[in-house]
Amino acid sequence: MNSFGSTPDIETRGPAEDSGAGWSPKVILSLFSMALVLELLSISYLLISVALPQISANFHTTQSAWLLTSFLLLGAVTSPLIGRLADTHGKRKLLLWCIGLAAVGSLLSALASSFAILVVGRALTGMLSPTVFLVYTLIRDVFPPRTVAMSVSVSISGMGLVAIPAPFLAGWLIDNFGFRSLFWFTLICLVVLAPVIMLTTDESPVRLSSRLDWVGAVLLGLGLAGVLMAVSFGPDWGWTDASTVAYLVGGLVLMGAWLVSARRVKQPLIDTRLLMNRPVALTALASGLVYGAIAVFTIVLPFMAMSPSELGLGYGFGVDAEGFAYLQAPLAAATVLGGVVVGRLVKRVDPRVLMVVGLGLMAVGAAVTALSHGNEGMVIVFGAIVGLGTGIGYASTPNLLLTVVPQSLQATTGALASVSQNVLPAVMPVIAFAVLNSHIATVLQGQAFYSDTGISIGYLIAAGTAVVGVVAALALPRKTEASAELQELAAESGGSDTSTPAAALLL
Incomplete structure (x- = not known):
C-alpha cells in the first residue's frame, strides 16, 4: 500500500519500454506537445496579471484578483482527484480531459459578457494545473527509459525560460488585439495540441485502485x-x-x-495527520508562502506601472502592456537565475538555508519597492531581487522535501506542498485587493486607481508574506530531528513502499 492508501492492481511496462527504443519522431513530437501545454500553464498566471488593469476598466470591477484566485483554487482542489482518476482510468485520458475543460474555459473567457462569466471561464482554465503531474508521470510510464530523464528536464527547464519572453507576448497581444486575445491565444494552442498528444502519446498501462474523496x-x-x-x-x-x-x-x-x-474517510483529499506534523506542515507552508508572496508582488506591479503619472498619485509610469514587459522580464530572468543558483549550491548548502535566503530576498525586494517605486530603473532592480529570491525559493522546495521528509512520505508531502502552492497564491491576492480597495484614490472610465499608500501597503503585504515564510523555514527541524518526528507517521503510511500514484508527483 502506498502513501495514499492505494493498492496497485497493474504495474506493467509500456510499449516504448518493452521495445527498448530511444528517441524517435513520435517521442519527440509527444514531448514537444506536452511541454507546450506546461508552457501555457506556466505563462497563464503571468499573462492575466498583465491584463488586469484593462480587464478591471472594461468590467468596472475592483475584484479582478478573482481571475487569479479562481484559476488556482479549482486547480488546487481538483488536482488530488484528477491524480486518482488518472491512476484508475489512465493518465493520457485525464490529461486530454483537463486540456478540453481548459479549452472550454478559455472560450468562455474570450466571449464573456460579464465579469462573473469571465471568472467561471478562468476557473475552468485552472484545469491546466493537474497537467503538470499528469505529463511527468505519463512520460515516466510510456517513454523509452533512456529518454525519461531528459524529457522531464526539458519540461521543467522550459517552464522557467518561457517566463522571459511571455511578458512581451502578452504586451503585444493586449496592445494590438485587446485582453480577450489572451484567451483566444490559449484556446487556439489547446485545440491544436490536444489531437497531437492523442496521436503521438500512448496511454499509461499503470493502474492503481483508489477512492475519490x-x-x-x-x-x-x-x-x-x-x-x-x-x-x-x-x-x-x-x-x-x-x-x-x-x-x-x-x-x-x-x-x-x-x-x-x-x-x-479512509483516503481523504488531504491527510490531516500531515497537516499536524511540524516538518511536513512547515515545509508545505514555506513553499506556499514563496508562491503567495510573488503572486501579490506581480499583481500589484502592473497596476502601479501602468497608472499615468499625470494623475499625481505619487507613482505610475504610464506604460502600455508591451512597455510593462521591460519591467517584468528582468524579474522573470532573475527567477530562472535563482533556480540555477540552487542547482549549483544545494549539494554544499542546507536547503533550509537556501529557502531562508530566497524568502529573505523576496521580503527585502518587496519592502524596498514599497518604500521607493517612483523610478523605473529602481523598480526593475527591486523586482529582480524579488525574482532572484523567488527562483531560489522555488528550487529549494523539492530539495527541502528530500532533505527533511522520509522517502516513504515524500510523495504525499509533495502533494500537500503543491496544494499549498496553489491555495496561498489564491488567497493572498484577495487579501491584498481587499486592502487596496480601501485605498482607492480615484476612478476614471471604470478603472480604480489606488493611493500611493495603498500601493505601498500592497507591496508590504508581499514582504510580510515572505517574512512569515522565513519564520516557517527557520522553524524547520534538522534532518535528524525531522526523521525522529516522522518515523511513526512513516510507519503508519506504508514504510518502505515506493509505489506512487500520479496525484502525489506534484513537485
Missing part, C-alpha cells in the same frame, strides 16, 4: 471560496453586513466539516 473536495473548495468572498467583498459590503458574515461563517463551517470528514 468528492465530499472533501466540495467541502474544502466551497469553504475556501466562502471565506475569500467575505474577505474580498467585505470592504464594499461592510464587515458587519449580513452577507459578509454569512459567507465568512458559512465558509469556516464548511472547512470545519472538511476537517471532520478528512479524519473519517
